[in-house]
Amino acid sequence: MTSSARSPQSTATGAPRAGGPGTLAGRTVSRIGFGAMQLERLHDDRDAAVALVRRAVELGIDHIDTAQFYGNGFANEAIREALRPDDDVIVVSKVGAEPDPDGPLPLRLAQRPEQLRASVEDNLKSLGLDRIPLVNLRRTDTGPGLRAEGDQVVGIDDQLAVMTALRDEGKIGAIGLSSVSLEVLRHALPAGIACVQNAYSLVARDDEDMLTLCGEEGIAWVPYFPLGSAFPGMPKVTDEPAALAAAHSLNCTPAQIGLSWLLHHAPNVLLIPGTANADHLAANVEAGALTLDAATLATLDAVSTRPGDITFE
Template sequence: MTMPGLPSSPTTASGAPRAGGAGRLGGATVSRIGFGAMQLERLHGDPDAAVALLRRAVELGVDHVDTAEFYGDGAVNAFIADAFSPADGVTIVSKVGATPNPQGPVSLRLAQRPDELRASVEDNLRSLAVDRIDIVNLRRTDSGPGLRAEGDQVVDLDDQLAAMTAMRDEGKVGAIGLSSVSLDVVQRALPAGIVCVQNAYSLVSRDDDELLEFCVAHDIAWVPFFPLGSAFAHLPKVTDEPAVIAVAERLGYSSSQVGLAWLLHRAPNILLIPGTADAAHLEANVATGQVVLDEESLESLGEVPSRSGSVSLS
């Protein structure tokens, strides 16, 4: 896949080489390897460690961070607010469509109604201590693993986009993305100016190849979650694949690095947001940007079957 006009800025605002090279996210040039902040929930009792890890990410050339108010009920956003200043040039991406549910069987609950989307944006603005969030993803329930909407949580896309575009017009949201969506939904939403899509996607979960190709054609960033396979125990994991293990051993990398590197090779609009609460793991993730997969490796990995399954938590 090719996409014209890719950015060429080799360094971040802090002067570090961009982790994984330069990619495009909306109107911004960002590191292709970003940071998914969800795992920082594990550091809720050690905010200094969380802030230090985020600062280390910037030192390593990361300038694209993905978060949500429902990560640690606002705690993760507070870490981000403490870690970064405007001079760092870090693009912050959050998401709405769910809210924290710490006492429930699942740690979040859906919040799909337009009034709930607005309330979630306001919550993110407060916890991030900003007047404007660079990008906000509307997390729907159209595809992939996760919760499924029922009752008053089944909301028409047009009503949701009306709320999102109104907040963009008000300056609270810089740009709009989508998450857990189908090709049909992205096509319908295109006039709203969608800049990114977050869906579950990995070497072993390629059901969305057609949607990925659509995003390449329309200059929409593809930001996969579960990039190494599903977190659910009974679904396949990239690091368990014999072909991945063999390539990793032959090239001298970890299986995780090979799985992430395959995504960087897969399409030019793919941006990664691997998460961790450990500095050594962060450094290994960033080092994925230096992994070169030769033709033999790509051919071997290309033969791995896609056999993802959908899981509902509702």
């Protein structure tokens, strides 16, 4: 069945779309996707990693988010082995960092234009693609994580120039931004931005204005840390009393409440929760079928944003 003849409610495999249909880079995708970062936990069991990606496709996921620096290429290679052409899965990757397996952290920044181009080439090779449908430029303007120093402090215009050139060359299909400020996003809009990935959850909503702007501009909002962060000092949705109460009332988990709230909160939200566990994967997909009534939504909407910004120097 061709994509034009297929119901928007189903993926190419015939599975109901996880979380229903959404839009990413001009394509209809399932609103619940899969974030591949945690595949690295299965590094010693490649077959299990491949099977998990296959299971995601079977569950109605057709949007997978990855990066070459996830497990130093392991996640990309597992995705390449797992996916089949007729799955019609949109694979989204990320540049702005590179693997550093022997360093204090498993990645280091790679913000310079020539590094961005090299990262795209590395992703193309490990994914086995001629073109990556969407590539997110991971900056360091905001959110938890590394901050740029020295020659890694690069202006957005220089970065967008190389990203636009890669798009013109057909090596990437669309450009996204990650860990960006509202000011940088506004400046970048003329380049054509398809997606923004910032840290955002029920308990961390500092970027509400940016989410609103993305909705107005037809840009997908794809939050990382959608359940908060495991970093010490960062808030977690699963600790939030309102999420715990809603989960008890609906006989589900607080994590499912956190994911469902995001889907209810704005129509341009797409989710990429990550896991290395098949049961957790199924639970994430099931969150897309939850219905939150007006009273529950009002209670969750009233949750205060908690402070927390972890940086690594």
